[in-house]
Amino acid sequence: MKLIIILFISCTLAACGSLQTQPPLFQQLGGKPGIAKLTDAFIEAIQYNKQTLPYFLESDINRFRTKFIEQICMISGGPCKYTGDSMADVHGGMNINEAHFNALVNDLIMAMEAIELPTSTQNQLLSLLAPMRKDIIYR
Numbered sequence: 187m188k189l190i191i192i193l194f195i196s197c198t199l200a201a202c203g204s205l206q207t208q209p210p211l212f213q214q215l216g217g218k219p220g221i222a223k224l225t226d227a228f229i230e231a232i233q234y235n236k237q238t239l240p241y242f243l244e245s246d247i248n249r250f251r252t253k254f255i256e257q258i259c260m261i262s263g264g265p266c267k268y269t270g271d272s273m274a275d276v277h278g279g280m281n282i283n284e285a286h287f288n289a290l291v292n293d294l295i296m297a298m299e300a301i302e303l304p305t306s307t308q309n310q311l312l313s314l315l316a317p318m319r320k321d322i323i324y325r
C-alpha cells in the first residue's frame with residue numbers, strides 16, 4: 187500500500203512537472219517597458235538592414251513605434267488596445283514580397299536576441315505574428 191501511495195505521489199509530481207505553465211507572453215516580454223525595449227531594438231535592426239530600411243525612410247517612425255508597441259502588447263495578452271490601421275491597409279500598397287517579409291522578421295529576431303529573450307518566448311511571439319503574413323505580402 188505504501189509503495190502504491192509513493193508511486194501515485196511521484197507520478198502526480200512528474201505530471202505536474204511536465205505540465206508546468208509559463209507566465210503569459212506579455213509578462214515574459216517584460217510587460218510594456220520590455221516591449222518598448224524590444225521595439226527600439228527592432229527599429230535599430232531595421233535601420234541596419236539594406237532590405238528593410240528603404241521602406242521606412244519616408245515613414246513616421248514615432249507613430250510606427252507607438253503602434254507596434256500597442257500591437258505587441260495587445261496580442262501578447264497585455265492591457266492595451268491596438269489603435270493603428272489594419273495590416274492590410276498599412277502594407278497593401280508597399281509591394282512587399284516574401285523576401286522583404288522574411289527580412290523584417292529577421293530584424294525582429296535580431297532584436298529579440300539583442301535583448302536576450304529566451305528562445306521559447308521568441309517563438310511564441312513569432313507564432314502570433316505569422317498569421318499576419320497573408321495580409322502583408324503583396325499578391
Ligand code: HEM
Binds near residue numbers: 237241269
Ligand atoms: C508581421 C509583420 C509585420 C507587423 C506585425 C507590422 C506591424 C506594423 C504596424 C503596427 C505598423 C503601424 C501601423 C499604423 O501606423 O497604423 C506598421 C507600419 C509599417 N510597416 Fe509593418 N509590419 C509588419 C511587416 C512589415 C514589412 C514586411 C514591411 C516592409 C518590409 C513593413 C513596413 C512598414 C512600414 C514602412 C510602415 C510605416 C507606414 C507609414 O508610415 O505609413 N512592415 N507595421
